Amino acid sequence: MRVYKDTEPWAIDNQRSFVKDALHIAGEKVLVRQRWHLDDYLQDKVERCPTCHAGQTQSIQERVSSAYGGQAGYSFCEDCYGIGYEGGFKPEVYIVYADIAYAAETWERDETGEEFVQQLRATFSYVPLLRQGDLIVRAFEWNGDKIEKEEGRFTTGEVEYQKLRTGPRQNNAGLKDMVIGQSTQLTTVPHDHAFQKIEIE
Ligand SMILES: [Zn+2]
Numbered sequence: 001m002r003v004y005k006d007t008e009p010w011a012i013d014n015q016r017s018f019v020k021d022a023l024h025i026a027g028e029k030v031l032v033r034q035r036w037h038l039d040d041y042l043q044d045k046v047e048r049c050p051t052c053h054a055g056q057t058q059s060i061q062e063r064v065s066s067a068y069g070g071q072a073g074y075s076f077c078e079d080c081y082g083i084g085y086e087g088g089f090k091p092e093v094y095i096v097y098a099d100i101a102y103a104a105e106t107w108e109r110d111e112t113g114e115e116f117v118q119q120l121r122a123t124f125s126y127v128p129l130l131r132q133g134d135l136i137v138r139a140f141e142w143n144g145d146k147i148e149k150e151e152g153r154f155t156t157g158e159v160e161y162q163k164l165r166t167g168p169r170q171n172n173a174g175l176k177d178m179v180i181g182q183s184t185q186l187t188t189v190p191h192d193h194a195f196q197k198i199e200i201e
Pocket of ligand 1: 080
């Protein structure tokens with residue numbers, strides 16, 4: 001016998017407000033943009049990027065470099081930031097509160113020099129529903145809902161969803177109606193990464 005526990009809608013609302021209030025008090029304001037995923041494309045919510053997916057015979061690298069005048073070493077598309085779907089990110093820009101704690105900091109070396117990489121642990125409320133690879137922008141200074149001085153850009157890792165409902169579930173269908181909070185690791189976007197060019201206004 002399988003037991004499915006239902007949750008009273010008021011319990012979800014209560015918990016959501018609780019998490020949201022706590023984040024408003026203890027958290028910081030951040031900007032969020034959600035990237036497109038394959039399942040969005042399969043559900044016809046987005047098209048493939050017309051710039052880098054124009055032809056099927058060339059490799060992505062070749063298509064990108066021909067789209068941008070064949071610049072050597074150009075490895076990402078500026079229209080989708082290398083994501084492959086139109087615009088790369090959903091059009092909505094979210095300004096939300098998150099509780100962010102340091103997990104680790106390291107200096108990482110690549111061809112262009114050393115880079116300070118932070119791993120952060122962040123907790124969010126239930127909106128927007130995050131997934132791996134979303135963009136989070138921290139700010140030193142806000143001017144209303146505009147970032148006056150950017151502190152850094154991060155991408156989300158695997159997202160842990162806090163839910164009230166328990167028991168077996170087929171898939172993540174209806175997830176957005178169940179989540180009361182979310183937590184994930186944030187990792188610094190390297191300075192030469194395409195995500196540094198994403199518009200945040
Ligand atoms: Zn593209």
